[in-house]
Amino acid sequence: MPHRITNRLNAALERWLPEQRLFLKSTDSTRFVRLKPLTQTMALASFALMFGWSILAAAILLSDGLASGSAVDQARRAQIAFELRLDSLSRERDARAAEALAAQKRFALGLEQVSQMQSALLDSEERRRELETGIDVIQTTLRRTMTERDEARSKTATLLAEVQGQTGAARSGADQAEDVVATLDIMTEALGQTAAERDRMARAADEARAEAETIALEKRLMEQRNDQIFTTLEDAVTVSMEPLDKMFKAAGLDSDSVLNQVRRGYSGQGGPLSPIVFSSKGNPAISADEARAEQIMGALDRMNMYRIATEKLPFDMPVKASHRFTSPFGYRWGRLHAGIDLAAPVGTPIYAAADGVVTKAGWESGYGYVIKLRHEFGTSTVYGHLSKMRVSEGQKVSRGDRIGDMGNTGRSTGPHLHYEVRVGGAPVNPMTFIKAAKDVF
Structure with missing residues (x-):
């Protein structure tokens, strides 16, 4: 039964694909391979299928390339717009x-x-x-x-x-x-x-x-x-x-x-006191x-x-040189990113955002070389992925002091500063403080 079906298919396809013979000649004999219409049809179908699959794959790759190129362009435009905005904010800060x-x-x-x-x-x-x-x-x-x-x-x-x-009796006239x-x-x-x-x-x-x-x-x-x-x-x-x-x-x-x-921390008074002098005229009323x-x-x-x-308070920028804002505060891949990332070359100076005391200056898993500062009013800051630390634990620093250099240590994909601000031990968005001070500093 399958043989009869094969013969009928070959007979039906004979009109368009006649039987072909492929001769193979050696030194002492000649042989040939018979290519029946059904075999030719299957070969052509296989070739057409492979050709169509190649075109489809090329189209998919081309569309992916175009889409990725568009996303890269959009990201580049967004980065340029963000850098222009940062420059504008910097100029406004300088003007204020x-x-x-x-x-x-x-x-x-x-x-x-x-x-x-x-x-x-x-x-x-x-x-x-x-x-x-x-x-x-x-x-x-x-x-x-x-x-x-x-x-x-x-x-x-x-x-x-x-x-x-x-009358003139005593004296004369x-x-x-x-x-x-x-x-x-x-x-x-x-x-x-x-x-x-x-x-x-x-x-x-x-x-x-x-x-x-x-x-x-x-x-x-x-x-x-x-x-x-x-x-x-x-x-x-x-x-x-x-x-x-x-x-x-x-x-x-x-x-x-x-x-x-x-006011409580800066309320010192003193000096010798003069004796109290009382006046009977009373104290005059204060003038306008x-x-x-x-x-x-x-x-x-x-x-x-x-x-x-x-x-x-940490109102100052920790990076004053040219830099890129590469990652914001918030959840990333289901986990909280407790700070912001500012990218610049290795060795870029890192400055203290406020007066404080160094509570840690060393290696910490994930952060690499990290510096932590304790400030007043329950605030603290964290500076991670440093290449060099220029302060030690217990040291007092002032706002604007250089405390370290930017690096790529710890869990990092490139040179940048991971900067955190904490209030009462809980992380808050550092941009809240930076934006709040843009009209003052």
Whole structure:
């Protein structure tokens, strides 16, 4: 039965694929191989199947290559966009740092101007009091002079009456006339001196009143300048405090709690104390300028505490040279990647992100050569895969100190820094702190 089916298939295919013979010749004989139509059909089918499979495989490989090339291009474009964004953030950070430095200079200049204005105001107050005292003395002298003048006039009238009433028994008329003339000359001279002194005192009083008015005008102008200076300082403090408050809020920190801890750590006082002196006049009420000055000083003190806090919290970048952001914080292949990866050549300097103490500087599985720093307020940082460590355990470091070099030690596929930030022992995204500080540093 199978033989008949084979013969029928060969007969049906004979029309398109006639039987072929393949001759094989040797030195002493000739042989041939008969290629029937069915055999030719199977060979052609096998060749067509292999050719189709080759085309399909080539198409699949080509599509995979195109897809991978597109993914690589997309990754390259994303990397370029990310690096441009990092450059933009770096420039913004530098601009904000320059603005903060300029604001601090304006604060110092404003405080110096306030001090000078306060000193000038105190000098003008003292001059005004001295002039008021001088005016009082002049007025008293003028009143006394006028009283003496009136008394002299009264004595002159009395003497004239006595001279006119005398009969001349004791003295002759000529002697009496001479006495009267002498007395009148003396009284006239005294009256002239009194009038001159009165005029001089009046002119001094007028000059004192004019100077007092001038000082009062200068005082009002000085108060207006002080108000302008205070307003400028208050605006500058407000503008400078806003990004600091936003930075701590963006980092998820309670600014009041952090500043209270700073205040407790920097609250030293001392020095010899003078004896207590009690005044019967009582303490004068604080002026509006003094209240504004105290408010500005309080704001500047808060800014200074912010500065201390930022030095002790990991707001700074650990890598300042050119680098790539190769891996974010989060879960990767089902496991938590507790930090970020920043890639650069081996030997790139690594810097401390904040003031702290080295708690570990050595080898650790997975991290390779690793440095761990403990900072204030329950925060710590980790720097992994280093090629060289430049600090030792127990050493104190400051923000910006070089602590090591980038490397490729431990479980690593290339030179990079694995950077972690921990709060209360739990890992948090380091970019939270870095982004929070981009408008301040």
